[in-house]
Amino acid sequence: MTADQVTLSELERDALTEIVNIGVSRAASSLRKMIGDQVLLSVPSIEVVNQRRAARLISEREVVDLVAVRQDFSGPFSGRALLIFPETNSLELVRAVTGGELSAEEVVEMEQEALAETGNVILNSCLATMANMLKRSLSMTIPEVLRGNGALLFEVDEEAAADGLVLFLYIDFAVRQRDIRGYIAMLMDIPSLSTLKELLDEFIARIVGEDG
Amino acid sequence: MADDTQAISADQLRAAMAAAGASGAWDWNIVRDELTVDARFAELYGLSEELVGKPLPTTTFFRAIHPDDRARIRIAVAGLLAGAELFSKEFRVVAPHGSTLWMHGRGQSHLNDQDEPVRFTGLMVDVTDRKRTEERLRVAQSAGGVGTFEYQDGFATVSVSGEFCRLLGLHPAERLPVRTINAVVCDGEELLIPEDGKAPVSLDREFRVRRSDDEAERWIARRGEVIRDVEGSGYRLLGVIYDVTLSKLQEMRLRELNDTLEQRVAQEIEERLRTEETLRQAQKMEAVGQLTGGIAHDFNNLLTIITGSIxxxxxxxxxxxxxxxGRALEHAMRGAERAAALTQRLLAFSRRQPLDPRTVDVPRLLAGMSDLLTRTITEAVAIAIDAPDDVWTIEADRHQLENAILNLAVNGRDAMPQGGSLTITARNRSVRADERSDGQLVAGDYVAIEVIDEGVGMDVETLGKVFDPFFTTKEVGKGTGLGLSMVYGFAKQSGGSVLIKSTPGVGTTVTLLLARSIQDTEAPMDTARDDEPSGSASETILVVEDDDDVRAYTVGTLRELGYRVMEAHDGPTALALLEKQEQPVKLLITDVVMPQMSGSELAAAARERQPGLNILYTSGYPRDAIMRDGRLDHGVDLLPKPFTLRTLASRVREIIDRG
Structure with a gap:
């Protein structure tokens, strides 16, 4: 089975984008409560690429090193979710989340913890929403913070299958007048992606099936 | 909760619509599952006016949406109803009058305290014009291979089009970091997007890039405008890029062609000078040939008179x-003969000698040449001739063969400035069909005449050119460059070939292969008969000669031999005489080169009056008048001047008896 056989149709991509949008909206709502300020999160688009291409894609867009929060998930479809920020943006995010009252040292000190927590909120919301909307259940590991370039995040990872595909979601944050861009990447093997595709089709049938 | 679920008033909707320039506003009450729309929305969807502001079934929202877009919008709305916060979609709406409009719907969900979505409000704006423009722009970009970019000074990213990314081999994106774009530019080139913050004077420039995906090196042209901020030193770059690799390559080729033009012109001039030099040499040879030929003609006439008189x-x-x-006359005769031989050599040198193939006995010919060879070759060179008697006879023009051998001997001499030995051999050689080395020699029996020297020899490159006309290793003026080419031409003309072998520092062997003659014995020499055959008064001969002395001698000799002789000093006179004759003329003896009417013209006219008339030409220099390709025409007899009584007597008798 090759990657071409599990490409998502336009409608499937739309459906997944909406589901993730619901997830990030919930995450935004959680973050709002955490920091007591307006947080807007949206996912404008989604792509399915192979691991190598994902690494190249992100390194074309981001010239600095990356910070990622990683969470593995398992269930009907299993894989690894990554919330990725350019390193420069991560401190920005920490500063935004903590209210900008901390000194530079404190920010650096808190970065790891703040990132893990933010990542947890966002990834958890996304994965939980997906499970919910697709009417399945997923279990998740605790978040872990990684640093490195795109190749490191996508390829050096020995646990991901060599022929793995990446669901690549662009994510826009707006927190306290700061625009922060990030990415959500979901690494899945082909059987998992096939399952996801089937579940998306079920979801679409439920929504659209009513009147065509 | 009551506030959240309360429908917005028609006034509010109208106000919002006017402010946003919207084409329709909606309010979707999620809790009550009702939809309220404004007047513009109703108009767009073809709903009656009284439905404005009234609760409608929520499915109304999808009714006018184009079927192809409906599923997509259903999914998006489902997302909103399930908790997504923002709605921003473009879709087509089929208006009641049938026209399709592109709408951009923007909306957002309103959450209650439990973060549950309760309302979904939004506006629809007609973006058909923009969509069309975008469509046109997209087609212009993809069809024209033009990528657009917009960069605001100070930003780390550039807004780009899909085509822009494709041209640089980058993954399609709407924004790319400046450094990602500049990373594809080849080393040493200026940056595609300036990073130093200084506004470029112009965007017009060409760049060499290495495409990110396939590593292909391409030429990219950048064009556009630098838009300066009204205040401050900021600027914006708005431009396009496109691939110019093809035209760049052509341009480079053209430039290269231009750059080498001078060199090529120099080469051409050099080549031309060489050709001119060759031509001059050829013209010189032609002039010398004409001069010697002219001299030989007059000289042979004089010699005819002298030898005849003696x-x-x-x-x-x-x-x-x-x-x-008697002795004095003998000396005089020998002197005249030597003068005749000299004239002959002059003609051979200037290639004015007609080929007259006869059966030749090579050993005899070589023996006869030994005197000439010894005189021609310096004393420092020892000459050895090795030609056994059993060597076959060949068919060749003996004068030309002598000339060829002499030529080769002279070359051998010149190759041995320090002296050495020159060997000339003749051997029988049978060439079988499978051993034809140059592929041009017909299988059969040949006589191989070899001229072997111990000289400086030649390398392979020189060997390849030795038969070229005007190729000479000798200094300008010393060699004609015609020697070997003449030998080669003669050999080919005689159905043979020339082979050449040479080793630098060891020597050169030239082999002349000439076909064996079917006749075993050499043709009798004209002078072989002791008694000259005589004629009778019944045999009339007409002699035409413009030189009075030669004519007087010829006429006198023939009369002495017993023939009836008439004479004329030119062609017209001769024809007049011919017409007056009652008895047919047995033989017309005519000079070849004459004013008014040439020998061959006279011959043709005479044969019209008397078909089958025998003709014998006499000439000291026949030029091309009776020759074709250097050989005598078939059925043409030529008596070269000077001739003696004996040769004249035997040729005249032979022709009359034959015909």
Missing amino acids: DMASRRLDSSADPRV
């Missing part, structure tokens, strides 16, 4: 005469 005088001497007179 001949006549010798025959008139009886035994009682003073023996010193």
Whole structure:
């Protein structure tokens, strides 16, 4: 089975984008409560690429090193979710989340913890929403913070299958007048992606099936 | 909760619509599952006016949406209803009058305290014009291969189009970091997007890039405008890029062609000078040839008179005469013969000699040449001739063969400035069909005449050119460059070939292969007969010669031989005489080169009057008048000047008896 056989149709991509949008909206709502300020999160688009291409894609867009929060998930479809920020943006995010009252040292000190927590909120919301909307259940590991370039995040990872595909979601944050861009990447093997595709089709049938 | 679920008033909707320039506003009450729309929305969807502001079924929202877009919008709305916060979609709406409009719907969900979505409000704006423009722009970009970019000074990213990314081999994106774009530019080139914050004077520039995906090196042109901020030093770059690799390559090729033009012109001039030099040499040879030929013609006429007169005088001497007179006449004759031989060589040198193939006995010919060879070759070179008697006879023009051998011998001499030995051999050689080395020689029996020297030899490159006309290793003026080419031409003309082998520092062997003659014995020499055959008065001969002395001698000799002779000094006179004759003329003897009418013209006219008339030409220099390709025309007899009584007598008798 090759990657071409599990490409998502336009409608499937739309459906997944909406589901993730619901997830990030919930995450935004959680973050709002955490920091007591307006947080807007949206996912404008989604792509399915192979691991190598994902690494190249992100390194074309981001010239600095990356910070990622990683969470593995398992269930009907299993894989690894990554919330990725350019390193420069991560401190920005920490500063935004903590209210900008901390000194530079404190920010650096808190970065790891703040990132893990933010990542947890966002990834958890996304994965939980997906499970919910697709009417399945997923279990998740605790978040872990990684640093490195795109190749490191996508390829050096020995646990991901060599022929793995990446669901690549662009994510826009707006927190306290700061625009922060990030990415959500979901690494899945082909059987998992096939399952996801089937579940998306079920979801679409439920929504659209009513009147065509 | 009551506030959240309360429908917005029609006034509010209208106000919002006016402010946003919207084409329709909606309010979707999620809790009550009702939809309220404004007047513009109703108009767009073809709903009656009284439905404005009234609760409608929520499915109304999808009714006018184009079927192809409906599923997509259903999914998006489902997302909103399930908790997504923002709605921003473009879709088509089929208006009641049938026209399709592109709408951009923007909306957002309103959450209650439990973060549950309760309302979904939004506006629809007609973006058909923009969509069309975008469509046009997209087609212009993809069809024209033009990528757009917009960069605001100070930003780390650039807004780009899909085509822009494709041209640089980058993954399609709407924004790319400046450094990602500049990373594809080849080393040493200026940056595609300036990073130093200084506004470029112009965007017009070409860049060499290495495409990110396939590593292909391409030329990219950047064009556009630098838009300066109204205040401050900021600027914006708005431009396009496109691939110019093809035209760049052509341009480079053209430039290269231009750059090498001078060199090529120099080469051409050099080549031309060489050709001119060759031409001059050829013209010189032609001039020398004409000069010698002209001299030979007059000289041979004089020699005819001299030898004829000596001949006549010798025959008139009886035994009682003073023996010193006889000896003196003999000396005079030998002197005249030597002069004739010299004239002959002059003609051979200038290639004015007609080929007259006869059966030749090579050993005899070589023996006869030994005197000439010894005189021509310096004393420092020892000459050895090795030609056994059993060597076959060949069919060749003996004068030309002598000339060829002499040429080769002279080359051998010149190759041995320090002296050495020159060997000339003749051997029989049978060439079988499978051993034809140059592929041009017909299988059969040949006589191989080899001229072997111990000289400086030649390398392979020189060997490849030796038969080229005007190729010479000798200094300008020393060699004609025609020697070997003449030998080659002669050999080919005679159905043979020339082979050449050479080793630098060891020597050169030239082999002349000439076909074996079917006749075993050499043709009798014209002078072989002791008694000259005579004629009778019944045999009339017409002699045409413009030189009075030569004519007088010829006529006198023929009369002495017993023929009836008439004479004319030019062609018209001769034709007049021919017409007056009652008896047919047996033979027309005519000079070849004459004013008014040439020998061959006279011959043709005479044969019209008397078909089958025998013709014998006499000439000291026949030019091309009776020759074709250097050989005598078939059925043409030529008596070269000077001729003696004996040769004249035997040729005349032979022709009359034959015909």
